[in-house]
Amino acid sequence: MTTNQAPLVEVKDAARWFDVSAPWLERVLSGKPRIMLRAVDGVSFSINRGETLALVGESGCGKSTMARLLVGLYPLTRGEIKIDGESISTLQGPKGKALRKRLQMIFQDPYASLNPRWRVGRIIAEPLKAHTSMTVAEQDARVDELLTQVGLDPADKQRYPHQFSGGQRQRISIARALAVKPEFLVCDEPTSALDVSVQAQVLNIMKDLQRNLGLTYLFISHNLAVVHHVADRVGVMYLGRIVEIAERDQLFENPRHPYTKMLISAIPDIEGKGASRTPVAGEVPNPLQPPSGCTFHPRCPLARDLCKQLAPTLINLQGPGQTQVACHAVEQSWEYEATPATTG
Numbered sequence: 001m002t003t004n005q006a007p008l009v010e011v012k013d014a015a016r017w018f019d020v021s022a023p024w025l026e027r028v029l030s031g032k033p034r035i036m037l038r039a040v041d042g043v044s045f046s047i048n049r050g051e052t053l054a055l056v057g058e059s060g061c062g063k064s065t066m067a068r069l070l071v072g073l074y075p076l077t078r079g080e081i082k083i084d085g086e087s088i089s090t091l092q093g094p095k096g097k098a099l100r101k102r103l104q105m106i107f108q109d110p111y112a113s114l115n116p117r118w119r120v121g122r123i124i125a126e127p128l129k130a131h132t133s134m135t136v137a138e139q140d141a142r143v144d145e146l147l148t149q150v151g152l153d154p155a156d157k158q159r160y161p162h163q164f165s166g167g168q169r170q171r172i173s174i175a176r177a178l179a180v181k182p183e184f185l186v187c188d189e190p191t192s193a194l195d196v197s198v199q200a201q202v203l204n205i206m207k208d209l210q211r212n213l214g215l216t217y218l219f220i221s222h223n224l225a226v227v228h229h230v231a232d233r234v235g236v237m238y239l240g241r242i243v244e245i246a247e248r249d250q251l252f253e254n255p256r257h258p259y260t261k262m263l264i265s266a267i268p269d270i271e272g273k274g275a276s277r278t279p280v281a282g283e284v285p286n287p288l289q290p291p292s293g294c295t296f297h298p299r300c301p302l303a304r305d306l307c308k309q310l311a312p313t314l315i316n317l318q319g320p321g322q323t324q325v326a327c328h329a330v331e332q333s334w335e336y337e338a339t340p341a342t343t344g
């Protein structure tokens with residue numbers, strides 16, 4: 001779903017580098033240089049209100065780091081992230097409290113993120129205590145409402161997390177995330193730890209909540225079948241950068257970047273369309289020694305000399321859907337619109 005309003009989330013040239021150097025003394029004695037791992041390196045995109053943008057890519061491409069940047073769990077090394085026009089650099093300061101309420105995160109492992117010694121009612125009420133001036137009775141009523149919204153019974157508030165199944169625990173995490181009425185949810189592989197049969201139930205609840213509450217989602221997943229089920233737009237990440245971003249149907253039916261094509265051809269079957277199954281070829285390179293030029297070139301069937309020398313930037317493609325792709329081979333074809341992408 002898209003609207004005419006300004007995007008809720010705007011990410012411009014975001015980067016997060018991790019210092020993975022040897023300890024200072026060892027470096028001084030051995031003369032080893034400082035080493036930075038560029039987990040996210042120059043990512044731009046926006047998310048409209050009520051929309052789900054999914055980020056996909058193989059393990060280690062920087063999806064979780066991007067998720068954490070968006071909720072302020074990591075500071076930016078470079079770039080800017082704005083939520084409703086407000087920079088998230090204010091999150092840590094006293095002015096950040098109001099903004100913090102508007103963003104929540106759901107993690108992969110609901111058990112690890114729920115305190116096993118607390119009853120569910122206390123777990124869900126915790127953010128209400130921290131962020132609102134509700135009375136205990138008001139908090140209790142809100143907990144009942146939240147449990148009902150995620151398809152659980154208000155009586156479940158008396159129970160402990162271990163008394164629930166994995167899918168029910170993730171519903172509890174969602175109820176807790178929704179307690180303070182956020183607008184933007186960052187969901188990092190929210191169903192990856194669940195059985196396939198339960199995944200669809202949790203995804204459908206998330207979609208219903210989005211529709212009913214007008215939520216905006218950033219959805220992280222390595223599973224393209226899941227992404228196909230939930231996303232409005234999809235960004236494909238490779239070694240810390242977005243290589244293609246497009247509306248969901250455009251991306252799945254007409255992928256442009258060779259890496260996107262490789263990922264899609266590895267999906268067993270999307271909603272009965274019977275896509276052929278070709279395993280993803282090669283491995284993601286060591287991020288500490290990324291290949292020169294386009295970092296995908298060692299795995300790319302279309303790679304040419306230019307790709308080894310020069311990193312491509314995102315460009316807008318002609319046609320519907322505002323697809324943006326970073327690839328020299330696509331850039332040199334007729335479909336290129338000759339305008340560098342401003343976001344995405």
Ligand SMILES: Nc1ncnc2c1ncn2[C@@H]1O[C@H](COP(=O)(O)OP(=O)(O)OP(=O)(O)O)[C@@H](O)[C@H]1O
Pocket residue numbers: 018019020037038039057058059060061062063064065066222287
């Ligand atoms: N705190 C950290 N310190 C050093 N390196 C890190 C840190 N967090 C992530 N990395 C590295 O950054 C890169 C991106 O990691 P990230 O977890 O964001 O990728 P991902 O796409 O979410 O992968 P996965 O699905 O396996 O979690 C990886 O090479 C990872 O080893």
